[in-house]
Amino acid sequence: VIFIPVGLVTLRASHSVIAHSLALVVEIVKRYDIGCVHKPFRINKVLYIQDDSIPKNCSLSFKVPKYMKAPIDIYYQLDNYYQNHRRCGVFHLMGLKEELKVNRKNIAWKSDWEHKFGKNVYPFNFQNGTVIGGGKLKPRIPLSDQEDLIVWMHTSALPSFQKLYGRIETDLDVDDVVVVHLMNNYNTFSFGGKKKLVLSTTSWLGGKNDFLGLASCICLYRFFFGNLCRCYHAPTSTVSK
Template sequence: MEKLGSMTKEGASSSSTKRKSRRPKYSKFTQQELSACKPILTPGWVISIFVTIGIIFIPIGFASLFASERVVEIIDHYDKDCVPLRYTDDKLAFIQSSKTNKTCIRRLTVPKQMKSPVYIYYQLDHFYQNHRRYVKSRSDSQLRSKSDENKTSTCDPERNSPNGAIVPCGLIAWSLFNDTYKFSVKNKQLGVNKKDITWKSDQGNKFGSDVYPKNFQSGGLIGGAKLNSSIPLSEQEDLIVWMRTAALPTFRKLYGRIEVDLEANDVVIVTIENNYNTYSFGGNKKLVLSTASWIGGKNYLLGIAYLTVGGLCLFLAISFILLYLIKPRPLGDTSYLSWNRGASGGHIFIS
């Protein structure tokens, strides 16, 4: 009886031990014994990879450069030339005075035929839209919904006016670019299409159709353009373009499109209202007329980058080929690799 009792106790203890075990059920997955690809980078593999990259990248680089070369671009740095001579030494007084005539006439010669659409950009230099306090000075909820027009806690210092909350509030909206451009060729006015110049996602999701400007630019210090209070923010595309802040201090923003061809040697008469104050911080303003290609505007950097990487890969491939032919090195025996000694899975590729 004692023997039977002890055996019963031992059986119970062993069964409880089994029940308490946390060891997972055996499988190749849990034991990390699944088949795996373990390539050996032999000279043949390395040379093939470099040659493939070079063959792919170099044609892309040439195609990008040729596409960029076909883009016709006119850049006019007008901010200094549009200041009268008597204000040359005090540009700030000129731009801040409401009594000075800020209309400026510029003549731009078209170097080559510019197929429509001709994109109009304004470019600002030394304007830090990426400054932390500037970027944070906005209220996204206010821009989206009329019910949130009083949510201006993040808009310092342009939060409220004596008449209530400012819509749209914040420094970004307050500093909206307000230079204007009119174009004519051979005494014929050119229309500027300012529709569809924004990202559809911005227009549809970030700016509400029931939100209208309110108390905007009503204070003593005017930062930039004023907005039409009868048009909802979702339709004020100049504002939407401006509110997408730039990452770098030199940036371009789309102003509109000219939807007629401009022929070579045409003289485009540009009437500029030079209103925007870049003189106080040493900034620059430029007007840019540009066509576009499949890679966008004129951009040599992309093509040069592809050519550089492709050329470097081909150079390395040729160097490895010469090195392998002049001073070959015998390959080691792959059976001595750690994963080949008693491993249950694995595939090795050797070229």
């Protein structure tokens, strides 16, 4: 029975922010992979993305639908992408450059950049192969300081996932115009993937995240019906003298 209130509370909390009169979490999602392909190349998007001579720079412009209180998380999202199978994506680094000031620090787990990724390890020979991904590592900067790589290296179990890129530390008001400059480098067209930019405020569970609430409800369902079936199929015993 305890799963019922836990599930309801976490579902409700995932859509609320601890600020601004408990306003709902505001999330802006913009797909850009196709829109950033120049029109003459849209009949053959794979050729476009693989041709290094074609500029891949692109700009997105959109209005803020609701007040967004800082900090505002910036994610890049990939759909239909099996990260645990497509190892060529390990060094995929987005080329996002926000007109607003973006904080790129503390986006990775502290235990990772303090212990797991070495301060004395430099990726000068990490990308000597033919497959690089969307961007290049900085060979003169230690791995512990390349937090976007650390974030990427946490493999997702699902084919659609978001990776934290940075945070905007300025509130955004309704109808504010946000301009994002990016490089549309990484090839998702070959496997039918999608690339999206996500801006999101947070609740005490993070951004929009129904996983905990849904997981609690699923646990309740399995517990209730599992025990019901167990009782129904319980064998009868006879006592013989």
